[in-house]
Amino acid sequence: MPSPHVPYIRQCLTLAEQSPPRPTNFRVGALLLSRKDNDPSMSDDRVLSTGYTMELSGNTHAEQCCFANYASAHNVPDEDVASVLPAEPGRTLVMYVTMEPCGKRLSGNAPCVQRIINTRAAGRPGIQKVFFGVKEPGTFVGQSEGCRLLTEAGIEWEHISGLEKQILTVAVAGHENREEEIRAALGDTAASEETG
Numbered sequence: 001m002p003s004p005h006v007p008y009i010r011q012c013l014t015l016a017e018q019s020p021p022r023p024t025n026f027r028v029g030a031l032l033l034s035r036k037d038n039d040p041s042m043s044d045d046r047v048l049s050t051g052y053t054m055e056l057s058g059n060t061h062a063e064q065c066c067f068a069n070y071a072s073a074h075n076v077p078d079e080d081v082a083s084v085l086p087a088e089p090g091r092t093l094v095m096y097v098t099m100e101p102c103g104k105r106l107s108g109n110a111p112c113v114q115r116i117i118n119t120r121a122a123g124r125p126g127i128q129k130v131f132f133g134v135k136e137p138g139t140f141v142g143q144s145e146g147c148r149l150l151t152e153a154g155i156e157w158e159h160i161s162g163l164e165k166q167i168l169t170v171a172v173a174g175h176e177n178r179e180e181e182i183r184a185a186l187g188d189t190a191a192s193e194e195t196g
């Protein structure tokens with residue numbers, strides 16, 4: 001039985017395919033939605049925003065664009081997005097991303113995990129869970145920190161498996177040695193699944 005979260009990861013993959021290929025980052029897609037608590041049918045999900053890598057000008061990440069798109073739709077600067085995200089009793093904000101949110105960026109720009117944590121500013125619940133389709137490969141930052149930082153901040157995360165090869169193929173399309181990168185990353189995934 002495929003996970004009910006797979007269609008959302010697929011939707012993020014379609015977003016990632018719109019990202020211009022670059023050797024210096026990954027092509028990633030992200031979406032933000034509000035979900036009714038205790039409703040396994042997820043039939044009352046409300047997609048609030050989407051984003052993909054380099055959608056907005058500058059060296060922008062998918063999650064960053066997702067937040068920036070929501071902020072501009074609500075006429076606030078990016079850094080105030082927490083103040084306009086919904087905070088409704090009985091509903092939870094969750095994010096879907098093709099790749100584990102970054103915990104560190106070679107450029108030194110604010111990592112997406114920090115942006116996710118910042119949604120909890122002003123005493124608002126913010127994002128409470130992140131679903132992603134593949135761990136970040138070691139290409140730029142080595143061992144990824146995203147999941148550890150999310151856990152430390154009390155934000156749940158879940159790896160939705162099954163689309164790793166498609167996600168990685170899109171993510172590294174601008175990289176010289178993409179075949180080797182994909183093989184290595186899939187090897188890591190298999191290894192981590194064996195160790196459980």
Ligand SMILES: Nc1nc(=O)c(N)c(NC[C@H](O)[C@H](O)[C@H](O)COP(=O)(O)O)[nH]1
Nearest residue numbers: 025026028053061062102105106107140
């Ligand atoms: N989750 C995620 N969403 C993205 O949209 C994206 N491009 C990355 N990529 C992570 C990778 O670690 C960084 O792209 C490099 O570390 C280079 O850093 P910059 O992107 O130049 O800040 N990760």
Ligand SMILES: [Zn+2]
Nearest residue numbers: 061102111112
């Ligand atoms: Zn990022």
